[in-house]
Amino acid sequence: MTQIRSISLRRILDSRGNPTVEADVLTESGGFGRAAAPSGASTGEYEAIELPPEEAIANAREHAVPRLLETFADDQREVDAALRAADGTDNFSEIGANSAVAISMAAAKAGADVLGAPLYQHLGGAFRGRNFPVPLGNVIGGGEHAKDATHIQEFLSAPVGAPSVSEAVFANAQVHGTIGDLLDERGIPAAKGDEGAWAPAVSDAEAFEIVEEAVDLVSDDLGFEIGFGLDVAAAELYDADAGVYRYGDEEKTVDEQVEYIAELVTEYDLVYVEDPLDENDYEAFADLTDRVGEQTLICGDDLFVTNTERLQDGIEQGAANSILIKPNQIGTLTDAFDAIELAVENGYETVISHRSGETEDTTISHLAVATDAGFIKTGTVGGERTAKLNELIRIAEDAV
Numbered sequence: 001m002t003q004i005r006s007i008s009l010r011r012i013l014d015s016r017g018n019p020t021v022e023a024d025v026l027t028e029s030g031g032f033g034r035a036a037a038p039s040g041a042s043t044g045e046y047e048a049i050e051l052p053p054e055e056a057i058a059n060a061r062e063h064a065v066p067r068l069l070e071t072f073a074d075d076q077r078e079v080d081a082a083l084r085a086a087d088g089t090d091n092f093s094e095i096g097a098n099s100a101v102a103i104s105m106a107a108a109k110a111g112a113d114v115l116g117a118p119l120y121q122h123l124g125g126a127f128r129g130r131n132f133p134v135p136l137g138n139v140i141g142g143g144e145h146a147k148d149a150t151h152i153q154e155f156l157s158a159p160v161g162a163p164s165v166s167e168a169v170f171a172n173a174q175v176h177g178t179i180g181d182l183l184d185e186r187g188i189p190a191a192k193g194d195e196g197a198w199a200p201a202v203s204d205a206e207a208f209e210i211v212e213e214a215v216d217l218v219s220d221d222l223g224f225e226i227g228f229g230l231d232v233a234a235a236e237l238y239d240a241d242a243g244v245y246r247y248g249d250e251e252k253t254v255d256e257q258v259e260y261i262a263e264l265v266t267e268y269d270l271v272y273v274e275d276p277l278d279e280n281d282y283e284a285f286a287d288l289t290d291r292v293g294e295q296t297l298i299c300g301d302d303l304f305v306t307n308t309e310r311l312q313d314g315i316e317q318g319a320a321n322s323i324l325i326k327p328n329q330i331g332t333l334t335d336a337f338d339a340i341e342l343a344v345e346n347g348y349e350t351v352i353s354h355r356s357g358e359t360e361d362t363t364i365s366h367l368a369v370a371t372d373a374g375f376i377k378t379g380t381v382g383g384e385r386t387a388k389l390n391e392l393i394r395i396a397e398d399a400v
Ligand SMILES: C=C(OP(=O)(O)O)C(=O)O
Pocket: 039, 040, 041, 042, 043, 044, 231, 233, 301, 353, 354, 355, 356, 357
């Protein structure tokens, strides 16, 4: 066991050019860990609170750091309990979930360093599984991540038949490249959105056509199955006053939205659908899960916000069959682990995820391997995304 000697906090840039919090944790025996907080754009209403970085840093220095100097970096639960106690709220509104998650992840890395183990091994222990997550690659997107593009936030390539994580990562890159070519052939100019996905001004229907063609072409070329999925991010489309989902000028009632998604699942054989409904509508989630939950993953992101209480509600109501895990939504690795454990116990698939605003931090790659997650969602191209994908490739090589 080795006590934390110092914690440094600073502002660094994220991938959108916004400031975010980075933490360095140093232990008495010389163990070192560095981690940075990501940041969402289509954030869930019930997420832990991200404070402006300067405020988060000042508050964490005042309230959390003194307490953390009494903890041991290789005892993650103790570190995270000290963070919670120092904050004193249930949503990290005092020190900021951005400070909390950066410190929590940096402490984990320092703990791994002390033990001389890779982070995935420190977090997963001797009894972690031997599987690697399927990377979900955002290849076309819009919503809150790109203006004047699709209403659906993310179209995700899913190389479910890839023989290795490395081949899966390269398959997604090839799907992304193929979509670039298909857009070019159709004369459709396309910028990229916040996560590096193409962001063309096409209808959702045309995006389905293009993504389907691309995954089929790449699947035929590589000789293994590649499906695709969606992050609808439906809370951003939902007009709560009118009780309808708005796709530009078109609107759908809740029942029509359930029907629409169920039809898409069947028509495109979707392997994954995240947030197809509003974050407050457990009932409609349950209805959809009842209809197509045997065929596909219905995943709660804004619905569950990596929160065990919200997940427990979902389990009781049969809402969704999968949970997105974003450590910064809840504030600590311990909380993220607890959500994963509850999900696994109840047969919910886990999907470890990046945020649209990211850094070069690779903690989520280790978290996915440590917890035997079925999927990881961390983009396809762009340095802050490939940092995580390349780390997965290295872990796979190390773990054999
Ligand atoms: C990654 C996502 O976007 P954001 O980080 O903007 O919430 C998401 O909604 O799953």
